[in-house]
Structure formats: structure tokens, C-alpha cells
Amino acid sequence: MEDGRISYHASVRNAYKRIKEDGMTNIWDRYEAQGLSKDNPDKRCPFCMGGVRCDLCSNGPCRADAAKDKRGVCGITADGMAMRMMALRNVMGASTYHYHTEQTMKTLRATAEGKTPFEIVEPGKLRDFAGRLGIDTSGSDAEVALRLCDHADADFNRKADQPSLIVEALATPERKEAWKKLDIFPGGIYGEMMRVTSSCLTNVDGFYQSLALKAMRMGVAMAYQSQIVNEYSQDILFGLPRPHPMRVDLGVLDPDYVNVLPNGHEPFLGFAMVQLARQPEWQEKAKAAGAKGMRVIANIETGQEMIQRWNSDDVFYGFTGNWIVQEAVLATGCVDLFACDMNCSMPIDPAYAERYKFKLIPVSDLVAFEGVTDRLDYVPEEAEDQAAQLLEMAVANFKQRHGKIEPLAGLPSSEAVVGFSTESILDALGGTLDPLLDAIKSGAIRGIAGLVSCTTLRDSGQDAHSVAVAEELISRDILILSMGCGNAAMQVAGLCLPEAAQKAGAGLKGVCEQLGVPPVLSYGTCTDTGRIADLLAAVSGALGDVPIPDLPVVAAAPEYMEQKATIDAVFALALGLYTYVNPVPTVTGGPNLVKLLTEDCVDVTGGVLHVETDAAEAAEGMLAHIEAKRKKLGI
Numbered sequence: 001m002e003d004g005r006i007s008y009h010a011s012v013r014n015a016y017k018r019i020k021e022d023g024m025t026n027i028w029d030r031y032e033a034q035g036l037s038k039d040n041p042d043k044r045c046p047f048c049m050g051g052v053r054c055d056l057c058s059n060g061p062c063r064a065d066a067a068k069d070k071r072g073v074c075g076i077t078a079d080g081m082a083m084r085m086m087a088l089r090n091v092m093g094a095s096t097y098h099y100h101t102e103q104t105m106k107t108l109r110a111t112a113e114g115k116t117p118f119e120i121v122e123p124g125k126l127r128d129f130a131g132r133l134g135i136d137t138s139g140s141d142a143e144v145a146l147r148l149c150d151h152a153d154a155d156f157n158r159k160a161d162q163p164s165l166i167v168e169a170l171a172t173p174e175r176k177e178a179w180k181k182l183d184i185f186p187g188g189i190y191g192e193m194m195r196v197t198s199s200c201l202t203n204v205d206g207f208y209q210s211l212a213l214k215a216m217r218m219g220v221a222m223a224y225q226s227q228i229v230n231e232y233s234q235d236i237l238f239g240l241p242r243p244h245p246m247r248v249d250l251g252v253l254d255p256d257y258v259n260v261l262p263n264g265h266e267p268f269l270g271f272a273m274v275q276l277a278r279q280p281e282w283q284e285k286a287k288a289a290g291a292k293g294m295r296v297i298a299n300i301e302t303g304q305e306m307i308q309r310w311n312s313d314d315v316f317y318g319f320t321g322n323w324i325v326q327e328a329v330l331a332t333g334c335v336d337l338f339a340c341d342m343n344c345s346m347p348i349d350p351a352y353a354e355r356y357k358f359k360l361i362p363v364s365d366l367v368a369f370e371g372v373t374d375r376l377d378y379v380p381e382e383a384e385d386q387a388a389q390l391l392e393m394a395v396a397n398f399k400q401r402h403g404k405i406e407p408l409a410g411l412p413s414s415e416a417v418v419g420f421s422t423e424s425i426l427d428a429l430g431g432t433l434d435p436l437l438d439a440i441k442s443g444a445i446r447g448i449a450g451l452v453s454c455t456t457l458r459d460s461g462q463d464a465h466s467v468a469v470a471e472e473l474i475s476r477d478i479l480i481l482s483m484g485c486g487n488a489a490m491q492v493a494g495l496c497l498p499e500a501a502q503k504a505g506a507g508l509k510g511v512c513e514q515l516g517v518p519p520v521l522s523y524g525t526c527t528d529t530g531r532i533a534d535l536l537a538a539v540s541g542a543l544g545d546v547p548i549p550d551l552p553v554v555a556a557a558p559e560y561m562e563q564k565a566t567i568d569a570v571f572a573l574a575l576g577l578y579t580y581v582n583p584v585p586t587v588t589g590g591p592n593l594v595k596l597l598t599e600d601c602v603d604v605t606g607g608v609l610h611v612e613t614d615a616a617e618a619a620e621g622m623l624a625h626i627e628a629k630r631k632k633l634g635i
Contacts, residue, residue, distance in 0.1 A: 001028045005041070007462040009321070009492055011250040011411045015328030018408050024355060025348060026327050031457045042459055050589025051082035057202040066591050079590035080206035086566060086587060087215045091197050093567035094222040097527065098156070098189050099342055099366065100266055101230040103378065105149050107268055108233050110380035112145035117272055117384040118237050120145055125423075126236045133169045145236070152229050158188035160195045167224045172537045174547045175575065178605065179220060184213055184574060186221035193218060208593045212570075216605070219571030227530025234305065238271055241308040241421040241524065243428070243517070248491045250325070251413030252318030253334035255402065258286040258294040260394045261320075261329070262363075264341035265525070267305035269363050269378055270296065272387035273339075274306070274316045282391055283315075289398045294391070299329065300344045304487060304525040308419050318413065321492055322455045322485035323561075324462040330356055333407040337394035341378065342366045343564075357401040359393045416491035417498065420481070420521040422535045428515055433542045435515075440552060441635045444507035446477045447552035447626035450532045450577075451520075452568050453486025454561035458583040459613060463489035465582060469558040470495055472619035474519040477505035478554075478626065481535075484526035486559060495520040529568045533575055543633075549576030549606025552629040554622045556580045558615075569609070573597070576606030578625040580618055584611050 006013050006028055019026045035041035047053040047063045054072055055061040062072035064081045071077055076084070111118045120126060120141045127137045127144060135147050155166045164186050168176065179185040186192050196218050199205040205214075235241075253259055260277070262270030274296045276282055286294035298306045298319040307319050320329050323344045329335065330352040338349065342364040350369045353360040362368060362375040363386070376386050429435040439445045451470065455462050466489040470480055474495075482490045490496050495503075501512035504519040512519050524531060536553060540546050555572040557565055560581055572579040587593050597609040610625075612618040 001032050001041070004464070005457070005461045007324070008464040008467050008489065009249070009462070012321070012325050012328045012462060014411065015250065015331055015408060019327060019331045022331065022355065024327070024331065025351065027324060028457065047589065049586055050078075051085050051586035052078045052589030054081050054085065056200075064589065066589065074203055074206070076206040077208070077590070079208040079593040080211070082587040082590035083208040083211040083593050084200050084206065086585075087196050087211045088200050089563040090215045090218060090567040090570055091193055093563035093565070094189065094193055094218055094226065096343060096564055097222055097230070097567070098226040100527065101226045103266055103268065103342070104230050104233045105152055107380040108145055108237060109149040111237060112142040112149070114142075115381040117275060120236055121239050122236045125232065125240060129232045129236070133166060148233070152225070156188050156225055157190055160187040160191035162187045164188060164221060164225060166229065167220060170224050170228060170534060170537070172540050172545070172548060174545065178576075179574070182213060182604065184217035184220060186217045189218075189221045189225045192221045208590060209596065212593070212596060215570045216574035219567050220574050222567055223530040223533055223571045227527050228534055231524070231527055231531050234267070235421075238267065239309045240423050241419040242424045243417055243419045244311050245415050246307045246312050246418045246491070247318030247413050248321070248416045249411070249413045250320055250328065250332060251411040252297055252320060253329070253332050253411070254292070254295070255334045255407035256292045258289065258291045258336050258394050258398045259334050260294065260296045260337045260339070260391065261299045261335055262296065262302045262306070262339045262341070263299040263326075263345055264364070265301040265305070265343040265527070266341040266364065266378070267302050268380070268383060269339060269341070269387055269390065270298070270302050270306050271310070272383045273391060274310065276384070276387050276391055278313075278315045285395050286398070289395050290402065291398050294394070300326070301485065301525045302341060308421075308522070308524050319488070319491070322463070322488035324455050324457065327352060330358065331408065332411065333401070333405040336397040336401055337361065337390060339363045339390055340367050357397070357405050359397045361390065361393065363390070414492070414494060416494075416496040416522060417518055418491065418496065418522040420523050422531065422538065425521070428517060433539060437539070437542060439511050443635070444477065444511050445479050446507070446623065446630070447479075447554065449473050449478050449480050449554050449556050449622060451480050451482045451486055451490070451556045451558070452526060452529050452532075452565075453484050453489075453557045453559050454526070454565050455485045455489060456559045456561040456583065463493065463559070465615060466490070466558040467493045467495070468615035469556060469618055470520055471503055472615050473556070473622065474500070474504040474508055476619055476623045477508040478623065479508060480520040481523040481532060482520050483524050483528045483532070484565075485561075486557075487522055487524070490520045491522060496522045526564055526568065529571065536575075546633065547576070547606070550629055550632055552626040552633070554578045554580060554625055556622065558582050558618070573601055573607035573609060574605050578608055578610060578622065580610045580612065580622055582611065582613060582618065584613070
């Protein structure tokens with residue numbers, strides 16, 4: 001594959017060369033091999049690309065063609081088929097988000113009971129959040145935390161026809177009224193997932209409009225119950241994100257150290273390992289094995305959760321990148337232990353473990369690898385002991401790797417400023433949103449883009465389109481709050497540094513220089529989609545309860561990839577946001593569905609889906625929407 005289609009980042013392109021020389025299967029070559037044309041790796045089956053292929057029952061696989069009114073055997077239309085497959089992807093995304101949330105709540109409960117190595121480090125956040133949910137905040141921190149856990153568990157398990165108390169407490173009055181009118185105000189997340197899944201059974205609900213509304217309803221439940229509860233509870237346990245520098249890129253890996261990489265989306269064992277590795281005895285164990293010391297290196301979304309909250313030092317050393325760099329990371333010859341929690345560990349990892357001599361350990365009961373029998377499924381009450389076992393494995397592995405696997409030398413590293421949250425943004429603004437709102441009203445900042453993205457090889461190299469879209473947006477004086485795997489693209493590309501303001505328009509540049517902040521604010525992981533919805537609610541309130549669909553804000557997913565991204569996009573539409581996505585989603589075979597999402601939805605929820613493959617045109621579309629909203633607000 002050509003360099004331009006591999007990655008935006010030089011470090012990854014260099015690692016790819018090593019992988020090729022070693023004869024290893026890799027994501028780039030596997031992607032190219034899936035193409036139906038030797039000259040076009042993006043060419044795929046047109047029915048699959050249009051979302052009009054279904055194999056849910058034994059009468060299939062079926063293909064639909066809207067132009068010919070060719071339907072599935074059951075009679076489902078192309079529109080219904082495309083939306084049904086989208087709804088099922090949304091269920092997978094919502095359920096995976098909520099699995100993480102359940103683990104977080106188990107950890108918070110066990111911590112409140114004194115059974116984990118963690119502490120309640122943000123009692124103010126605990127009491128503020130509990131108070132917003134209508135929970136009694138009297139008594140000790142532990143008592144309040146247990147009440148929060150009980151309240152959340154009860155709300156998660158409300159039936160679909162029992163309105164969620166969490167959504168009622170957190171959403172804006174205008175959104176709640178709109179959702180109730182559309183019958184998309186949700187019950188508990190479990191009931192909503194069951195409702196959507198059951199609707200997708202053959203011969204149950206084949207109507208694309210009905211399925212779209214059910215998916216939105218589940219998306220609302222997911223954002224407020226799964227995402228907000230999850231992130232705020234992690235804040236309570238591990239600290240609020242606050243701005244600080246962080247080393248990034250593959251050069252953070254030094255072969256002479258015992259390198260431990262927590263990987264996935266859940267930070268619990270990652271934090272526990274950092275706490276232990278910072279103790280002198282563990283550094284001495286690493287040195288006794290012949291290493292210079294021990295380091296914990298943050299990786300993918302688990303890494304994002306960690307670097308947003310904790311400062312780097314000589315032990316918690318840095319962050320590698322997002323999920324597509326995984327094989328590149330493993331092929332550096334620097335990894336001793338790869339601890340894989342519930343998301344973003346690849347089925348190919350055992351082959352890399354064998355070739356590059358590192359220990360591959362699943363630490364979630366969701367994760368399994370062919371041929372890997374060792375595992376250590378996370379249990380909150382056993383977190384400290386489990387972290388110790390993982391560090392012991394890493395130390396033992398050092399002698400198996402070091403001196404036997406030639407490391408990849410000369411990989412770059414740089415810095416990014418990470419750790420922005422609603423609270424830290426308020427701190428930077430002097431405790432109030434007024435300076436930000438004044439900058440928007442004056443036109444110095446035209447609007448805000450929530451960049452909630454993955455990374456993909458579709459149509460361009462890893463992160464290339466995300467970086468291009470971000471640069472186009474900031475050049476138009478649009479401030480970016482960046483989340484998800486796309487956040488790593490921004491960090492490694494240098495856009496999360498104050499110096500990146502030089503690439504911004506004059507207005508945004510002036511604001512960044514005045515506040516000493518980057519034009520792209522590192523706002524967290526994909527799970528922080530709910531956090532930004534809560535921030536928009538605060539902005540709405542500060543402006544006098546302006547409806548969220550009328551705010552000069554957009555959502556952008558320049559390189560969405562997997563099922564969690566699709567439920568994020570559906571929630572953004574339900575929230576009433578202009579939502580830019582790339583690549584083109586697999587719904588184009590349903591023309592009525594496309595019209596609903598890209599045109600008619602604005603009259604339903606206020607949101608609209610925009611699809612565009614050119615970065616400059618995409619930014620122009622987002623700017624046009626923002627300018628229209630500014631005009632409506634009279635600013």
C-alpha cells in the first residue's frame with residue numbers, strides 16, 4: 001500500500017515498513033485485499049455498501065434494490081433493510097458502552113465499601129452530580145457514592161415504558177419536550193436495547209421511520225445513562241481532567257524499559273498498575289531483570305481515559321496513539337505486556353505476541369484470543385493483586401524480549417496538551433462560560449465543533465482525513481472539542497498544542513493566545529459524547545435556554561469506524577445537531593432513509609446528517625450551518 005494510504009503519521013509509516021520486512025499480516029494489507037478491484041482498495045459489494053443486504057433469516061441472504069422495488073423475501077424494502085442493519089449496529093454500540101459503565105459502577109461501589117486500591121478523589125464532583133440527580137447528599141462520601149450506585153442501577157433497569165429519571169434530571173427542558181412529543185424519551189437502557197433488538201427480528205418492524213425513532217430513543221438512553229454516568233463516576237474515582245502536557249507518538253516506547261501497555265477502553269487496571277509501578281520496589285524488580293526501570297504506556301481509549309486525568313512522569317510515561325496503530329506498536333519490539341480490556345484489541349494480536357515476544361493477557365471477560373489461554377478478568381475487589389500479577393508477568397517477559405527482538409529505532413515522540421473537561425474549561429475562563437460566550441458573540445469564535453471520531457482506512461490513510469478536517473475547521477475560526485480515537489489523531493499531529501493556533505483563523509488564534517490554549521481541546525474519549533451534551537446544556541442555559549438545535553455548534557465524525565460511533569451519530573441527531581460523518585454510511589441503498597437523515601430529520605428533531613468526502617467542503621458545510629444559527633440568534 002502507498003505511504004499516503006497508510007497513515008498521516010511518519011512513525012506509523014516507518015513501523016509499517018518493519019512489519020512488511022518481517023512478513024507479518026497487517027491491517028493495511030488486509031484492507032487492500034478486501035477491495036474488489038486491484039486498483040481500488042475501497043471498492044466493495046454495492047449491496048453491502050448501500051446497506052441493502054440482509055442474512056438475518058434462512059431465506060437470505062437477500063438483496064434489495066429501491067429503484068426496482070426489489071425487496072427481501074419477507075417483503076422488507078431497501079429503506080427498511082438499511083435502517084434495520086443500522087439499528088442492530090446501534091444496539092452493539094450501546095451495549096458495549098454500557099458494559100463499560102457497569103464495570104465503572106461496580107468499581108465505584110467496591111471503592112465506597114473500601115475494597116479496592118482506589119479512592120473517591122473528587123468528593124465535590126460526587127456531591128454535585130448526586131445532587132443534580134436528586135440523590136440525598138448527606139453523610140459521608142462513601143454513603144453518597146453508594147446511593148449514586150443504587151440510583152443508577154435502578155434507572156438502568158427501568159422498563160422501556162418507565163421514563164428514565166437520569167434523563168429527566170440532566171436533559172434540557174426543550175429537548176425533553178421534543179423527545180416526549182416524538183415518543184423517544186427513553187426508559188432504562190436495558191429496556192431500550194431489548195426493544196430495538198426485538199424490533200429487528202424478521203417480520204416485526206420493517207418500517208425505516210419507526211426503526212430510526214427507536215434507535216434515537218436508545219441513543220438518548222445511552223448518552224445520559226451509559227456515557228454521562230460512566231465518565232462522571234470515573235471523574236469521581238480518578239480525578240477530573242485538567243490541562244497538562246503529555247508525551248505522545250510511538251517514540252514513547254524505549255526498549256530498555258519494562259513496558260506495560262493497558263489497552264482498550266476501561267482504565268481500571270491501567271490506573272492500578274501505575275499506582276504500583278510508581279513504588280520503588282517495582283522499579284527495583286525491573287532493574288533486577290536488567291531493565292532501566294518499568295513504565296506504563298497509555299494506549300488507545302484506555303490510554304485516553306488515563307492521560308486525560310493523570311500527569312505523566314518517569315513511570316506513567318506517555319501515549320502511543322489510536323487503534324489502527326496497534327500492530328505498529330506491537331511491532332516496535334518494545335512491548336512486554338499487552339493487557340486487553342473490553343474494546344479495541346485485535347484478533348490478530350496473538351500472531352504479533354509470538355513474533356515480537358510480549359505477553360498478551362485478556363483482562364475482561366468479553367475478550368478472547370484464539371490460542372491464548374492465560375487471562376485475568378478484572379474484578380474490582382482484586383484490582384491491586386491483579387495489577388501486581390500483570391507487572392510480574394511484564395518483568396518476567398523482559399528477559400524473553402530484550403536482546404532477542406531488535407527494536408525499531410528512531411521513532412518520534414512529541415507533546416500534546418490534554419485534560420480539558422467542562423470543569424477545566426470553566427477554570428480557564430475564570431469560573432464562568434461568559435468569556436467563551438462573549439468570544440462567540442463577538443465572532444472571534446464562529447462556533448464549536450465536537451469532533452467525536454474513530455479512525456479508519458476507508459478512502460484515506462489513518463487519521464489523514466481527520467487532521468485535514470480539523471485544520472480546515474480551525475482555519476475558519478471554529479473551536480474543536482476532540483474526543484475518541486480521533487482525539488489521538490489531533491494529539492499526535494500537534495493540533496493539541498498552543499502553537500497550533502498559528503493554523504487557526506485570526507479570531508480563534510487571538511482567543512487561544514489570550515487564554516494559552518490550543519485550537520483543538522483534548523476533551524476525552526468516545527464515551528465523552530455524553531459529557532459534551534451536558535456542556536451544551538450548560539451553554540443553552542447560560543444563553544437563556546436557547547434550544548440546543550439553535551446553537552452555533554456541530555458534531556463531526558471525519559473517520560467513524562465501528563458500532564459505537566453509529567450510536568453516537570444517532571444520538572447527535574436526536575440532540576438536534578448538524579452531524580457530519582465520513583466515510584459515507586452504509587445506508588445509501590435506501591433513498592427514503594437517506595432523505596430522512598439528510599433532509600427531513602431537521603423538521604423532526606432539529607438534527608441533520610451531512611455526508612462529504614472532501615475536507616474543505618465538509619468544513620464549509622459546517623461553517624454554513626454555524627453562520628445560519630448565528631444569524632438566527634442575532635450574533
